[in-house]
Amino acid sequence: MAVTPESLSGQDVGSFAYLTIKDRIPQILTKAIDSLHRHKSEFFEKHGEEGMEAEKKAISLLSKLRNELQTDKPIIPLVEKFVDTDIWNQYLEHQGHLLHDSDEKPRWFYSPWLFVECYMYRRIHEAIIQSPPIDTFDVFRESKEQSFFESLESIRSLCACLQETLGTPDALHGERLKAEFFKFLQISLWGNKCDLSLSGGESRSQKTNIINSLEDLKPFILVNDMERLWSLLDKCRQAQGSAAVRVALVLDNSGFELVTDLVLADFLLTSKLATEIYFYGKMIPWFVSDTTARDFKWLIDQARQSGHQGVSKCGGDWGRYVETGRWVYRDHVFWTLPHEYSAMAQVAPDLYAELQMAQLVLFKGDLNYRKLTGDRKWEFTVPFHRALNGFHPAPLCSIRTLKAEIQVGLQPGQGEQLTASEPTWLTTGKYGVFQFDGPL
Known part of the structure; x- marks a missing residue:
């Protein structure tokens, strides 16, 4: 049986995966935050003060995510209940078990690139669904x-x-x-x-x-x-x-x-x-x-x-x-x-x-x-x-x-x-x- 090769990941400095995690993903998060900023008055018109607070909360969660990524913090489980939350968290736990030291948590630059990138978009979704009444807003729609x-x-x-x-x-x-x-x-x-x-x-x-x-x-x-x-x-x-x-x-x-x-x-x-x-x-x-x-x-x-x-x-x-x-x-x-x-x-x-x-x-x-x-x-x-x-x-x-x-x-x-x-x-x-x- 032929050996399955290892995953592409951000630990290969200079690789496209590395540059994506280092540069492109933070840039995408910044644009998502900007999109929320630009719709502030629309949120206020529709939902009043509640809409304004929701916008602040979503921005705060996305800013936290960007910081976790840029400082290569451990990748944390999802918290907001959604149809896929349990599957994601089981997958995350499995990634932890794959590490040499099972107490260690997966990190942004050292985990498979495919997983990290998908996780980032899923966290953007989590930030939005944690922020009702703007919880159906698509930051990429515009x-x-x-x-x-x-x-x-x-x-x-x-x-x-x-x-x-x-x-x-x-x-x-x-x-x-x-x-x-x-x-x-x-x-x-x-x-x-x-x-x-x-x-x-x-x-x-x-x-x-x-x-x-x-x-x-x-x-x-x-x-x-x-x-x-x-x-x-x-x-x-x-x-x-x-x-x-x-x-x-x-x-x-x-x-x-x-x-x-x-x-x-x-x-x-x-x-x-x-x-x-x-x-x-x-x-x-x-x-x-x-x-x-x-x-x-x-x-x-x-x-x-x-x-x-x-x-x-x-x-x-x-x-x-x-x-x-x-x-x-x-x-x-x-x-x-x-x-x-x-x-x-x-x-x-x-x-x-x-x-x-x-x-x-x-x-x-x-x-x-x-x-x-x-x-x-x-x-x-x-x-x-x-x-x-x-x-x-x-x-x-x-x-x-x-x-x-x-x-x-x-x-x-x-x-x-x-x-x-x-x-x-x-x-x-x-x-x-x-x-x-x-x-x-």
Whole structure:
């Protein structure tokens, strides 16, 4: 049995994990505090003095969290009762047992990076739910909405492109269908560049028309399993008869990236490559720009109300897909736990069983990739199947631009060549993958 490598962590000084904990996470916490400050008058108008006191309390809790992190204090259990509090605290206790001295508590720079980062966002949520009556406030909402509005020109181009494709009679048949499928897959991949947690909450809007860049971006796809995705879905489509073909899409960022995902999902449905799409988002605000149920509904409503014909047509169609059950949005507590996905069958058997009902599961983005592979120091050439560590609910594919120091499934020498020519290739979002695991 091959040894599973150790987790990425902040104890590797100068690593991306270290710089995230040292610089990016405090920056994100500062922006969360600023967001509360900016809404002070709104809290007062809605809730009077009680709203003002709640704002002060939330800020105080977030400032305490920032101090704990910056001084590498022990990581403390969650105190406010929520649906996942006990699971989190058990996980935290387990992290303590993994340390050489069992009396020692896990600390920020010495614990697995994936755990620390997830814990930080869960603590932000705890600070808010401990501060009623503002306990449903999303400290990241403004930046998510801003990213959408700043990307409007690109969104209009994308929706117009979809409408034009769907309105072209031969676009949904034969080789042309395959080419269009590949086009919308690539649009969804490069949409993953717009990530507010990578930029520390600074704007990451999409200003250029992504469609015109697809050919130029192709050399930056390091693992390209699009043919295998096509083969799988085409086979399902030809065999389906009256059987449903479910594609599950585990979402990443809201805003522009979510539009690229909805456009892909619309294409899959209209071309009959899928008969139903299940979208999976987060129960609570997460990693700055991750999609929640509110973000999903808000974006469809925005599209529906748009003055742009292509965008409003998309919004209307998307709303109807949701209403008729052809698109289903789901969230589950597991997506905001610190566990890697190989633990899903044990920790969330209901979710695992639901994913097993899909013919294909698409995992968008970097955090999903980190959880799929356990966020470990894998060699570049380790097969993706091996790094999944037993997680195989259904044929699955990671669609991801690289923003963390982890990548598997490369050809011998490929990673080393990239490191020699571009030392930061793993973390800038410049490179992407379509990495498939399923029947050959």
